[in-house]
Amino acid sequence: PEISLVPPLYLKTKYNPAAGWAVNYSPSHICALKDSSVIMNCTYTYPTGYQIMKVFWTKKLFKEEHEVFPDLSKDPEYSHRLQYLGDKQKNCTIRLSHVTQKDSHKYYFRFITDKHSKKQTGASGVTLTVTDLQVEAPERVTEGDSVRLTCKSSCALTDRATFIWYRNSQPLTERRDRNNQLLLQSVRREDAGRYSCALHGHTYISPAVYLSVMYPPKSVSVSISPSGEIVEGDSVTLSCNYSGEYKCKSRNKHGEKHSDAVTLNITYPPKNTSVSISPSGEIVEGDSVTLSCSSDSNPPAEISWFKEGTFLGSGRIYNISKISSDYSGEYKCKSRNKHGEKDSDAVMLSVMCK
Numbered sequence: 001p002e003i004s005l006v007p008p009l010y011l012k013t014k015y016n017p018a019a020g021w022a023v024n025y026s027p028s029h030i031c032a033l034k035d036s037s038v039i040m041n042c043t044y045t046y047p048t049g050y051q052i053m054k055v056f057w058t059k060k061l062f063k064e065e066h067e068v069f070p071d072l073s074k075d076p077e078y079s080h081r082l083q084y085l086g087d088k089q090k091n092c093t094i095r096l097s098h099v100t101q102k103d104s105h106k107y108y109f110r111f112i113t114d115k116h117s118k119k120q121t122g123a124s125g126v127t128l129t130v131t132d133l134q135v136e137a138p139e140r141v142t143e144g145d146s147v148r149l150t151c152k153s154s155c156a157l158t159d160r161a162t163f164i165w166y167r168n169s170q171p172l173t174e175r176r177d178r179n180n181q182l183l184l185q186s187v188r189r190e191d192a193g194r195y196s197c198a199l200h201g202h203t204y205i206s207p208a209v210y211l212s213v214m215y216p217p218k219s220v221s222v223s224i225s226p227s228g229e230i231v232e233g234d235s236v237t238l239s240c241n242y243s244g245e246y247k248c249k250s251r252n253k254h255g256e257k258h259s260d261a262v263t264l265n266i267t268y269p270p271k272n273t274s275v276s277i278s279p280s281g282e283i284v285e286g287d288s289v290t291l292s293c294s295s296d297s298n299p300p301a302e303i304s305w306f307k308e309g310t311f312l313g314s315g316r317i318y319n320i321s322k323i324s325s326d327y328s329g330e331y332k333c334k335s336r337n338k339h340g341e342k343d344s345d346a347v348m349l350s351v352m353c354k
């Protein structure tokens with residue numbers, strides 16, 4: 001780390017570009033997607049007659065004299081990801097790659113000249129905010145509805161790239177859009193599935209959200225057995241190929257009458273069991289974390305939670321308030337009704353130390 005005297009020029013209020021000392025950042029706010037590379041554009045000027053001895057970026061800006069300005073390129077959290085693209089004359093641009101939410105911070109460029117105490121920090125700095133993506137979708141829709149899915153980020157992305165949508169991990173090529181929304185004009189039952197979104201040219205993909213599409217019965221058919229002549233006293237079976245509510249209607253030339261409805265309830269074992277973790281980004285000790293289990297079954301399933309095979313508890317939602325690193329590991333939920341059971345895939349929860 002550099003021990004340096006902070007010059008009077010250091011505070012923005014006392015900063016005098018007319019004297020030829022300046023650092024400009026453009027843009028001064030960057031909203032970047034998790035895992036991406038960020039370019040922080042920067043230029044600097046100084047009066048003639050000075051020679052630049054050292055240039056570096058730092059995360060701290062001190063108000064005290066005789067302070068230490070830690071050089072980011074010496075910080076193990078940054079050194080392998082930080083590349084100085086500028087020069088020792090006027091360009092102080094850097095690239096930071098594989099950004100994570102932990103990199104959300106203000107960054108400053110600092111340079112040191114050959115003349116004693118002529119050092120300068122660009123006090124305005126660049127603010128970096130790193131975001132992930134979340135799909136917002138209605139949980140249930142009915143066939144024929146118009147459905148809008150939104151790919152949300154916590155800040156307006158600086159890189160205005162194209163959004164890509166996936167259903168069940170397959171890209172929906174026909175629906176690339178500059179806009180962060182996916183519009184399903186008249187939703188079909190085949191549109192049900194797990195939706196996620198990403199930015200074109202980026203590796204990060206949002207967690208998936210399940211969209212279920214409900215639909216009315218279609219092509220109902222009824223059969224009577226035995227077919228042919230039925231004699232008084234025979235047993236007759238009427239069968240219908242669909243679930244739901246049934247009525248019979250009897251009619252003669254004098255009129256018709258409906259029976260009361262009977263409900264046919266088709267039960268099935270759990271399917272599509274999956275776990276989602278909220279928040280989806282990096283989880284730090286002390287955070288509140290919610291694990292949710294979703295599954296499709298009739299009758300509704302009972303859910304139980306397991307961490308590496310050890311039973312944790314029951315219920316669709318498993319809440320952990322004030323998480324600690326002991327909670328890191330693989331989680332699964334099991335959904336069970338009287339017809340069967342289905343385990344979710346294991347999901348990894350990693351808790352970062354503070």
Ligand SMILES: *[C@@H]1O[C@H](CO)[C@@H](O)[C@H](O)[C@H]1NC(C)=O
Nearest residue numbers: 041042043085086091092093
């Ligand atoms: C600074 O250097 C970067 C990387 O070489 C370059 O892309 C950028 O255009 C330069 N900026 C100026 C103002 O010269």
